[in-house]
Amino acid sequence: MKLYRRTFLASAATVAAPSIVRAQGDAPIRIGEINSYTAVPAFTVPYRNGWQLAVEHVNAAGGVLGRKIEVVSRDDAGKPADAIRLAGELVNDQKVDLLAGGFLSNVGLAISDFARQDRKLFVAGEPLTDALVWDKGNRYTYRLRPSTYMQAAMLIDDAVKLQAKRWVTVAPNYEYGQSAVKWFKLLLAAKQPGVEFVGEQWPALGKIDAGATVAALAENKPDAIYNVTFGADLTNFVRQGNTRGLFEGKGVVSVLTGEPEYLDPLGNETPTGWIVTGYPVNSVSDPANKAFIDAYMAKYKEQPKMGSVVGYALINAIVAGIKKTGSVDSEKMADGFAGSSFATPFGSADWRAIDHQSTLGTYVGKTALKDGKPVMVDWHYVSGADALPSDAEVKKMRPA
């Protein structure tokens, strides 16, 4: 598809202009950012803080390729169709050099398909679906966060250590929940032959009937529970589970629960000893994390959340890719990003050439209560590179 120059002055005869010729000079590099600001504020507000901080840092350090960076941000209202229209606006009217953002998987996929069609780079931040880089991956799409597969894979070693035989699963009834359960079952069965999945619950997202769900799970008499619910559903689930004693004497493995966005609302009801992925913001002490947390708290007077890390790392990852490419030409960036390394609050990560997934990892640890506040303990960082399937398997899933 060709790009059209917007022109009010020119006569009706003006037709296609081959591409936008712009004075490169010192005009800022424009990043078109789309996210579900109104639909998922608990994640996106800290996320916006994160990328704003990163933009400040990058520009204070002189920008990239001698140019400042500038983010043009849009709210997709949680709907893929609106995200596509806004992507068009950002590319055609705002003349952004690349697209970025996304929270919901379907919005991420919609923008990535737009990017493929329009030959524009799209750097996805949060969307977790495996399809984004694997079976629906394309050369213009990169993704930062560890995917659903990776989140499940990171938990497997600890899940095996529980030596539990009878498992039940509870996950929100949509693609993310389904994938998270599917991978966990496959990976666990491979590592621990003889494991049994004796029950499953699929509450509708945001509508969990927690009492009935908890009782139904308990009725399966499991040794261990795998949980994928998050947000408001998780709070309801934990409260009913606590009162009804569902978690007592059982191992629980839970995806994303250690992220402050989802852990904090559990308050003093946080069950202890759940094996979770997340972000132990209270106890990380390495220089990269410290520097980020200090800068964030100085600016926003509150602790960063996982969204903040994603926002911050997203900008760094884009800047590093542009730097390595040496240009903001879409075709060049689509190749050039691969193999570049970028700094994140969690340490350095790379863009993989094979599937455009970043190797940003996350923390795996246990939930605990400290002074009545939920925290993560006994955590360790798992690099994304250690939670991915073999290259051969990736190649099989990803279209050429």
Add this chain to the structure above:
Amino acid sequence: MGFVLVQFLTGLASASSLFLVAAGLTVIFGVTRVVNFAHGSLYMLGAYLGWTILSRLPGGPAWFAGGVVLAGLGIAAVGVLIEVLLLQRIYKAPELLQLLATFGVVLVVQDLVLKLWGPNDLTLSRPPWMRSFVQIAGERMPFYDLLMIGIGPLVLLALWLLFTRTRWGTLVRAATQDREMVAALGVDQRLLFTTVFALGAGLAGIGGALALPDGSANGQMDLTAITDAFVVVVVGGLGSLPGAYLASLLIALLQAFGIVLLPKITLVLVFVVMAVVLVVRPNGLLGRKLTLARGEANTLALVRPAEPALRWLGVAALLLAVWAPWFVGPFALSVMTEMLVAMLFAASLHVMMGPGGMPSFGHAAWFGLGAYGAAFAVKGLALSMPAALVVAPFGAALAALVFGGFVVRLSGVYLAMLTLAFAQIVWAVMFQAVSVTGGDNGILGVWPAGWASNPRVFYWLTLAICVACVLVLRRALYAPFGYALRATRDSALRAEAIGLNAGSLRLVALVIAGAAAGLAGGLAAFSKGSVFPTYISIDRSVDALVMVLLGGVQSMAGPVVGALAYTGLFDMLLMVTDLWRLVLGLSIIALVLVFPQGIAGTTYRLWLRGREA
């Protein structure tokens, strides 16, 4: 056995929660006939206000009860504000306009809550008594759930006493039957309506606050609550309190046991229940056939073809639209393409709502089926784009034909809710059949054929198809078919008497509307390059409803004007402000107050008045 008992009790507790929200909605509808879309927002506000109050109080049961009642009173006050400032001004407006106004309130409240309480879920720390449990048959049953089991029937009893044993209740029931007579007897109806609305709002507020110990106050609870509440109210029978309780029991118990047998049924269960109940009992479990309260009926003016001046205006707009691609950029063009699709979508709903007299809360079903039909045709059957654009309307029309038979037997809100049930069932199928539809990740790569991939060409194609279809719809409505359809709407009895078959006329209207919406969906699929279950979601159905009501039901130009205005406003606001919900909500409220007959309807009326004078 212990499990069955505990699950049964758990179901009873959920039933009470459902009933508390639904009770307020059914009370308000029963008396004022207002379809209060903002009822979920009142519930959410109740939770947030409850959190603010209860997190400052000591944790004892008495303090808790006091705090909940206080939250209820606070929300009752909010209800009074909404009723006095907004609804009171539009009771005389056409049916369902109040729904549009309360939709504006929903948007405003969402942004207000975000501004006032912040983005994080708010949880109440539970004191020990709330965490305690009772051993029943070897299983733990939360003490708080046992309390909830009692609260539902208690509220039901209290409301029953209020309506049957007090003077106020008697007057309210009288006003429900015959507003003019009550007014003639010197009773201030306004005050009655305001107090009823306050009561309903207060119940929603109490429901929200009582939900806190089991979960959190969060920004999504409004829409979750409103769908559930509507389902309960409709299944129970509009305006019937015992019916609402019975429906709550039915749904909660089916849910509690349903998820044990079929864990994945969660998405669709309540809507299947509603569909079955409405098919078997068209007025809900305990509802009576709705009769218009005297003094409420508004005879509709016959909508005549537009005056020549207006037609020339339409021709001018069309010429401008044809010429537009030469002077607007590609993004503006994509917005205009979207507006055209919205126009056809709204016009198709108008066929049902206006001349057909069949309001639909689930019109997105046909739109979505068209979009999915086109996507399957291209991706699954490898058909060309033109062929897919033929498949889209036929697929949707076929579904409308099959399902329409059940729909057209119903009327009013029951009919609207049955269409919603169908839309939700379709949505759930698309959502859950991941291997065929990709689930919520949708179907990608449905881009236009090579010859139409140029945005201008696709725009012209869309323009040609949408305008042609809207004109055909208009033509049909001025043909004998359209007049016959309107006859069945205005007086079913007389229409039958002169030999019109109301059922089949309405069915044909539904099929035509379904086909047009399906075509709009097919075009949307190609313009966006992808199809998602959001195309069938309640949001999408509400969009259509808002467009038609905003433009004006009783006007042929209404849906066109409404679609252009709403899509334009929404698309623009989304780009320029974070607070787009607040601004959009306030705009809708302002438009409702300024144009009670819809933008096109009111403008046309004013224009006529000027000419007659």
